[in-house]
Amino acid sequence: MTDQPAPGPFTTEVDLPATAEEVFRHLTDPAAMIRWMGQHAVLKPVPGGAFEVDINGVPVRGQYLEIDPPRRVLVSWGVAGNTGMPPGATEVEFTLTPIPDGTRLRLVHRGLPPGQEQVHAAGWHHFLARLATAAAVDDPGPDPWGQEPAPSSTAAGWSPGVQFS
Numbered sequence: 001m002t003d004q005p006a007p008g009p010f011t012t013e014v015d016l017p018a019t020a021e022e023v024f025r026h027l028t029d030p031a032a033m034i035r036w037m038g039q040h041a042v043l044k045p046v047p048g049g050a051f052e053v054d055i056n057g058v059p060v061r062g063q064y065l066e067i068d069p070p071r072r073v074l075v076s077w078g079v080a081g082n083t084g085m086p087p088g089a090t091e092v093e094f095t096l097t098p099i100p101d102g103t104r105l106r107l108v109h110r111g112l113p114p115g116q117e118q119v120h121a122a123g124w125h126h127f128l129a130r131l132a133t134a135a136a137v138d139d140p141g142p143d144p145w146g147q148e149p150a151p152s153s154t155a156a157g158w159s160p161g162v163q164f165s
Contacts, residue, residue: 009110010121014128018135020096020103024070026135027094036134037127039146051075056146061087071096077109084113105131 016023026032028045038053044064051062062076072095076088090111097104107128109120126145133140 009108010112010117010124011106011108012121012124012128013104013106014132015099015102015104016132016135017102018137020070020098022137023096023103023105023131023135024073026131027073028067028069032134036130036140037143039143045073051077056143063088065091085116089113103135 026036028043030041030043033041033043033053038055038060040054042050042052044050045067047064047066049064051060051064053060059080061078061080064073064075066072066074072093074091074093076090077092078085078087078089080087090109093106093108093110095106095108097106105128107124109124112120130140130143
């Protein structure tokens with residue numbers, strides 16, 4: 001039996017029309033978080049504090065690992081009840097850099113199990129587009145993915161039919 005090599009991290013960047021402080025708030029305040037991702041959140045933004053977000057029926061569970069307001073947030077990430085990616089199994093790092101028109105957010109999702117890269121890439125592209133709207137103090141409206149049947153928790157909760165570039 002041979003082990004599959006671990007996939008590289010998923011990395012993406014997006015320019016957001018909001019200050020780093022406002023974007024940071026959307027990563028650490030439960031009411032702001034659920035405007036762009038999830039329907040319920042328990043967030044305690046201190047090292048070791050809870051990072052729990054229910055995203056369209058998928059219970060994402062982890063902890064805040066590092067907090068550097070308003071520049072960086074590092075959380076552990078996994079799915080309750082998912083043996084392939086249990087709570088805290090992966091890490092998501094958000095790095096915020098001021099730019100002339102707002103903030104550049106760099107997201108790195110490390111430790112994804114084989115086969116999860118495309119699924120999570122689609123999810124992050126979907127949710128970061130919603131964050132861009134929410135951080136600009138606009139209402140992104142109901143999550144259209146929340147209107148579909150709940151995706152399989154074995155797929156870590158993202159809709160596998162979504163295409164991304």
